[in-house]
Amino acid sequence: MAGALETAGRVLLVGGGNMGGAMLRGWLEAGLDPAAVAVLDPNGAPLLADIVSRGVRLAAAPAEVERGADTVILAVKPQVMEAVLPTLLPLLADDTLIVSVAAGRTVASIEAALGERPVVRAMPNTPALVNRGITGAYPNARVTGPMRARAQALLESSGPVEWVEREALIDAVTGVSGSGPAYVFLLAEALAEAGVAAGLDPALAMRLARHTVAGAGELMIRSGDEPAQLRRNVTSPNGTTQAALEILMADDGFGPLLRRAVLAARDRAEALSRA
Ligand SMILES: NC(=O)C1=CN([C@@H]2O[C@H](COP(=O)(O)OP(=O)(O)OC[C@H]3O[C@@H](n4cnc5c(N)ncnc54)[C@H](O)[C@@H]3O)[C@@H](O)[C@H]2O)C=CC1
């Protein structure tokens, strides 16, 4: 992977917050030269102080950014995109590749502000911070093979990249994996709270919940078995797990609840794209 990033050229990260910062850490770990990266963030990207000390340039305004990045990654909030995009125009060449990770911001809305140019719309997630991310991506027709390879190298430095054939599917990816880590953290919170209700000390309940969620996740990645099989492996006939699953797998249980949640996230992404 380091080899692929050696050909990534110069990268400008616009927005060095949670998601942008996680991606940047992934690139550097995968071998991207810190001197090849600049971060544009008017708020000083407080999460990135240690990285700036490793040689990544930090700019507070577009006027401070050197023109001619090969790839510009847009990692600002969707609501500030309209204001940010026109300020970037003087920094771009015709063949600058734009990679946007903003939820619900369409290729068309980016082209409306920046003109017709190569755009990849991507949806990563924050486990990128620990090299356990996954990203959905969609390229517009102007993205050439080498550009797609460059986007792939940058995005996969923190986990696999799944290319989708229709842009609308990025909203569904957002509902599953972009927002998904929050559902899993909520599961850990709820598991710990349930443990307290069952009589455990809160700190112990939280340790049990964190390790259970993390361990089950790691087992799913490393094992060749499907999640349903791993679930069956835990479930003894008429045992304790079965008693719990009869509640979680009821008609109004976990499955329908999560389906409603994912569709709500997807619908919010769609609504953002119309805003
Ligand atoms: N946090 C997450 O789990 C994920 C977020 N995303 C997307 O990533 C984008 C950023 O989200 P977060 O990192 O969570 O937000 P954040 O608030 O942590 O980071 C946004 C950053 O943009 C900076 N910023 C504000 N105005 C700016 C400007 N004019 N120019 C340059 N930078 C500016 C802020 O100072 C901040 O550091 C959003 O569009 C979101 O939809 C995508 C996937 C997952």
Ligand SMILES: O=C(O)[C@@H]1CCC=N1
């Ligand atoms: O909540 C959000 O809008 C962003 C997009 C995916 C995860 N966080």
